[in-house]
Structure formats: C-alpha cells, structure tokens
Amino acid sequence: MTATVTGGEALVAALEVHGAETVFGIPGTHNLPIYAALAQHGIRHVSPRHEQGGAFAADGWARAGGQPGVCLTTTGPALLNAATAAAQAYSDSVPVLLVSPGLPLRHPGRGNGYLHEVKDQRAAMDAVVAYSHRVTSVAEIPLAVAQAYAAMTTGRPRPVHLEIPLDLLDEQGPLQLVAPVPVPPAAPAAEQAAAAAQALGAALRPVIIAGGGCSGAAAELLEVAERLGAPVVTTANGKGVFGDGHPLAIGAGLHHEAVRALVADSDAVLAVGTELAPADLWNGPLDLNGPLVRIDIDAQSVITNARPDVAVVADAALALRAIADRLPPAEQPRPGHGRAAAARTAFAAQARAEGADYLGLTAAIAQALGHDGFLVGDSAMACYYGALSNLPAHHPRSFLYPTGLGTLGYALPAAIGAKLARPEAPVVALHGDGGIMFTIQELASAAELRIPLPIVVADNGGYGEIRNEMTARKDPVHAVDLPGPDFPAIARAMGCHGVRVDGSAGLARSLESALAADRPTLIHLPEDAAR
Template structure:
C-alpha cells in the first residue's frame, strides 16, 4: 500500500498498463493528473481541441492495436470529446477517455461550480461502452484495470472514467491492480465441426472480413487458400488480406459486384464484420441459408444476417480451428484464383467508375506512400467514393476511416495519432474542404510535433455529398456552398507548409516533399467543376 494522490494513482495505473502517451488538454480540474505524468514517464501530446484529442487517441489505437488514451478536463471539455468516443464505439476502437467530475459532495441540483454538468458520466455512458465514476483514491487502480480488461478482451470499445476533482487532489492508500489478460474465446467443438462441414462442401465459397479480422491476417490467408475463396473486406477490414494476394478483392462491400458475388456463392464465411447498413449502403447482401459467422460479440453475430452456424470466438483462434478440421485437401470447387480474378476485374471496374474524379489522387497517394503507408481519411467523397475501394492496402491498420458514426473532422487528428503510434512509417491525411474545417486547428499540433505529414485537402466548394443529395431529391440546393479559404495560406499561417496542386505530377512532387519535411504540408487540390 502506498499513499498517493488520486492523480498520481491514475497515472501510475496507466503506466502499469503500458501507456506511454496520452493526448489531451490541461484544465483547472485535471492539473493533478498533469503533475504526475513526468514521474511515470508518460508523454503528453497537447491538442488544440478535446475532440482532436479523442480522434488522435483513436488513430493511435487503430495503428498500434493498443488502447489510446485521452485526458481532458470536466464539463465542456468532456462533451467536446464525446463525438470521438462515439466514433470509437461505432468502429470498435479501444479508447480510454479520462476526465474529472464534480466533487463527491457536490449538491445534486448544482450550485454553479465551474464546468458544472448535470450528469457528465450519464452523457458519456450514452456513447461509450460504459462510463464509471470513481468515489475514492483506492478505487482508481481497480477502475483503470477494469477499463483495460474491457477494452482488450472481447469486442474492443471505448470507456470513460470520471474522477471527481476533489478525489484527484486528496491522498489515500493505494494498492496496484495488475493488468488482466483473458484467454481467447473458443467456439464449441460441435459448432466448429458444423462450420467446417458446410464450408468444406462449398464449390463457390466467399469470405467477407471486417475489422474483427485485423489480428487474424495470417489465419485468414490460410483458410481462404484452403477453401479457394475470394476475400472481400469492409472499410475496417481493409488489408486483412493483402490486396495483391491472388484471392483478394479488396474493400467495398457496397458495390453491386459484391452483391452479385454473394448471390453466386454457395457458402459465405463472415469474419468479424457487422454487415452494417453503413458498409452495405444499398441494403443487405443475399446471404440467407449459407452463412457461417465468426464474431467475438454474441449479440453482433446474429445482427444484420442470421447465420447457419454461429461461431462466437476469437477470429484467429477460430480460423485456426477451422483450418485444422478442413485439413490439407483441395477445394471442393473450381480454382479459386481464377474466380477471384474474374470478380476482381468486375469489382475493380465498378469501383473505378464510382471513384473516377478522385482516382488520380488515390493512385498518386498509393504510389508515393508505398506498401507500408497509412492514410487517415475523413467522411469525404474523396475517401468513401475514391479511396475506400480503390486504394490498395497490403496489411491491416493502414486505412483509418470513420465508418458508421460518420463524423467529420476525424482525419487530421487521427493521422497525428497514427504518426505517433507508428514513427517512421509514411502517414498522410485525406480530407475534404468541409470536414477539415472541423479540426483544422490540429494542424498547429502537427507543427508543434514536427511531423512530416502530408494533409491532402480535396476542395469541392462545400458539402459536396449533401449538395448532390439535395439535387437528387429535387430540393432547393442551399446551405452547402462554402467559400473555401486559401488552404495553403492558412497552413503557412499556422507554421506548416502549404501548396496548391492540380495534376498528378505536381501532387507526386508535393507528397514526396512533404514526407521529407520537418513540418506538415497542406496540399490543396481543387476538384474540377466545383463552385
């Protein structure tokens, strides 16, 4: 037992769980946390807005596979970070948000205390896996251990810890709580046998891989090869099978070719994928009566598509068990690589048509960043039409994109978190002119950190997708035309480099220069035909 302040107990518990970096902003009520960071060797990365801190922690978590941590102050700061927590929940990303709360003996109906919020923990509980308010210094290490256990076992999702600011300041006797690691969940043998029988008999199998397959890339490759099954992924599963593998079709579940492929297939293995409307866009895939699903979440495994066989378990372990049952025999049907090549051509042609206005940007990014590059995208047309199905990925955790929740402003701070999580890897942000303005202040964060970060802003003069939807509905088109700032000049005002480009050659040159710079570079690309 050791006598510590609440802030010291928190930081010591974070360090015990391997945390060496936190993102955030200091405030009056969290200073005891900040006072304790240096002694535990925890680096603080200061952002310019709490939402940016949350997105940066998300980007860090996505590229490393470890929880990202954000520390903010109470009230408005916590609610500023709520959108980032909601996005992490939607995409199953382990993010821990820590913030002070009102003191233990604060009047229930309030008295006008600084940052007073009627029910801060309740507000965060609505967007996180859970929010927990501690009530003593002694409880803090246990609360942190519980949060990490929740984030690193089963389906990873964000957690919010609220520590009353008087608890942060007071001293108490503290016992450490060691990190807990749970055993990987294994499906029942009878279910594995049934799944192997269904898949082994399939002549035209298909694999759909989501974000839950990111840690099972090798096992996915082995099973797909044994089945001779083409593999298509969601946005979060992008790169689970390298895009240059003979069975890989890449990402883009929404494309009509994927629907046609699913209809042709006589068995479909779905690995860690929600099959969500935000991935499919045009309605459910035709999967009735032929689906085997692997998911660590027993609720998700029966959501959006009922499986013939449900395998509730860890993806890597379950895929290994299936491969062992299938043995080394040949696939039941025709060669999978020939079928995959045929469907890859059809799907690729559709993706290229859909992403045509942005294809030159996507191709130049892929060429310049190389196989190890990371792109953090925003909810922008250049990303969901251009990059999602056209940008090649050769490993998981290389394409960071806010699916589901669809928040704007994600890409720039997520790229900052990714660059810190994978130092030395080429990282770029791909944004729209509307979304970048939500978190453009984080450019100052990237400047302060000295990041060689290309920030590609594709400018269509406002909210292009909403403009198109208004026109399609035959509604008056209004409130979507936004006069763009000179983004290159804005970048220079914040201490970054800034350039305008208009073709493949100048973009290639700008990207190459940005990756060698000592500061971020905003690359402003005006979309042809935009207002």
C-alpha cells in the same frame, strides 16, 4: 509499507502499469493534479487544440498501434467536446480510455452552478461508450483503470470513460496498484468450429467477407481462403486484412454490384468480424443462397443484421485456425481463382467508375504510401468513393476511416495519433474541404510535434455529397457551397508547410517532399485536378 499518494498520482501510476506511453489532452482547472504527476512517470503528453481532436488522436493511436489510446480532458464542456470522437470509437470498435474529473464527491445532487457543471456528465458519456464509471475513493482509482483496460481488451473493443471527482485528485490515499489482467483470446467451441468447417467444406462456390474484427487474423484468414478457394471481399475497416495482390482478393467495399452478384452466386458465405451493417452495405442486405457462417467475438453482433446458420463466437484468429485445421488442403489448381478473377475485374471497373474523379489522387497516394504506409481518411467523397475501393492496401489497419458514425473532422487528428504510434511508417491524411474545417486547428498541434505528415485537402467547394443528394431529390440546392479559404496560407500561419497543386503529377511530387519534410505539409488539391 503502502505508499500514500494523491488521486492524480494514483491515476498516472495505474496508466503507467498498463503500458500507456502517450496521453492526448488539454489541462484545465480541475485536472491539474493529474498533470502534476504525468512528468514523474515518463508518460508523454501531446496537446491537441481541441478535446475532440485529442480523442480522435487517441483513436488513431489505437487503430494504428494496436493498443488502447488515452485521452485526458477536464470537466464539463471539455469532456463533451470529446463525446463525438468517443462515439466514433464505439461505432468502429476502437479501445480508447477517456479520463476526466467530475464534480466533487459531496456536490449537491440537484446542482448549484459549480464551474463546468453538467447535469450528469457520467450519464452523458455512458450513452456513447461501453460504460462510464465514477470512482468514489483514491484507493479505487487503480482498480477502475485495471477494469477499464480489461474491458477494452476483452471481447469486442470499445471506449471507456472514467470520471474521478475533482476533490479526489488532490486527496491523499493508499496506492495499491492492480496489475494488468491477463486476457487470453476466446477460443471457439469445438462443435461450432466443426459445424463451420462442415458447412464451408461442402460448398462448391464459397465466398468470404472480412471485417475489422479480422485485423489480428490475417494469416489465418489467408489459410482458410486458400483451402476453400474462396474469393475474399473486405469492409472499410477490414481493408488490408487480405492483401490486394492475392489472386483471391476482390477489394474493399461491400456496396458494389460486383460484390452483391458474387455473394448471390455463392453457395456458402463466411463473414468474419463484420457487422454486415447498413453503413457498409449501403444498398440493403445481401442476397444469401447458401449457409451463412459468422465468426464474431461479440455474441450479440453475430446474430445482428443477418441470422447465421452457424455462429462461432470467438476470437477471429482462433476460430479461423480451428476451421482451417478441419478443412482439407487446398486443391491445385484452386477452383475459386477463376471466380475471383471475374469478380475482381467487375469490382475494379465499378470502383473506377464510382471514383473516377479521384483516380489520380489515389494513384499518387498509393505511390507515396508504398507497402507499409497508412492512409487516414475523413468521411469525404475522396475517401468513400475514391480511396476505399481504389487504393491498394497491403496490411491490416492500413486504412483508418470513420465508418459507422461517419463523423467529419476525423482524419487530421487521427493521423497525428497514427504517426506517433507508428513513427517509422509513412502516414497520409485525406480530407475534403468541408471536413477539414471541423478540426483544422490541429495543424498547430501537428506543427508543434514536427512530424512529416502530409494532409491532402480535396476541394470540391463545400459539402459535395449533400449537394448531390439535394440535386437527386430535386430539392433547392443551398447551404452547401462554401467559399474556400486559402488552405496553404492557414497551414503556414500555424507553423506547417502549405502548397497548392493542380494535378496528380504535382500531388505525387508534393507527397514525396512532404514525407521527408521537417514538419507537416497541407496539400490543397482542387477536385478538378484530382483525376
């Protein structure tokens, strides 16, 4: 006999079937039937203090844990609060399911001033996620959830929004759960793999660029690199997919002149799981002087920004495995090691010069994280000039960073999600003093969770990057210098520890204490003390 349940119960039961363990969200008038069902199904609920923080936390959960994150909001302003985080997840290919109520099924099409009414919230979200779908019956809810998970775990992962009319949440209907759809990874066509192996195997000076799409293919990437003797450089989202201690590793950051010179000197380029996007390159397209082989799960991305000579549309691990099987064993000694050593030396010098103001900071964080930790960075100078290219990375997904959209306020809430997904690992959040103010209220959420989470605030007195750009343009410098609040006092007022440090040695000690603390710790570091 088919059970009869409310729409809220149907949703929660469907989430449970798909392995959702934690939901980030805020209750509101229109989503209470969902909250009534959450406790019955053993799904943990985490309360952010703002919906944007909840969606960022779901993003951090997904990146660090490798499974889709879930964010639950109510209608109208709550959902729109989460839209920026949804757009960031879309930009960086992160699977996040956003669920919200919608206006009633038979609501007037032109509107009538209903509470939280938005002209068309489904369409608003559809503009920033993979798709936004409005269900029309209780019976459809489990199917819609199954379709969303299938979409998020097939091909390029993207966020999805489900809108459930609020009258359906209390309405009774039959419960027919839909099991998760088995999604085998996409294998490459044999002729594509053969063509890629031929182009790469004929090269004398190949190079590999690895992006976030390579996060599940670290072992296969290593084998191909060693067989080719190819130096490997990674994007921001690819940081950690190729361990920094390997002789062929160059580092993370495509914008350095050393990378451009290495690519220009190469007679073949293998780009895996990367858009080769302006947000990664900073200084225009790379100069390619040989065949370009691109591997991407997305058939559109594989031809965007740079036209490949060989396009392999497939899962990165399977594609690299197929290419490795067609390459000869690695030579001894490996010819690419000398090229890699020279490029790495130049890269390190440029990275240190670019991040000179943050070398003490990155060294202290590296010591605290060890080999197993996660740094969650904001779109801050301390991250993209300091940590991106100067912080060692030892495993995939160890550097969580809002690359494409470049939003502010990401690090703290995303670090909460990452820590909940990986409680056994050290997690550190890194903010600037401008960006932390976008989501500083999430200190209260972190305090409630009692997690040992260091939040480092590198303080340069405002929006430092924009200040520098105004100066470079010879524009009047204004609206960028911010009076600094007492960040440690704010943290303590919200239930966290809060300290100020005046040097990298003090930062190292504070990080060590914070990772063993009984609650989060905000560590305020003036920029002139970060060296």
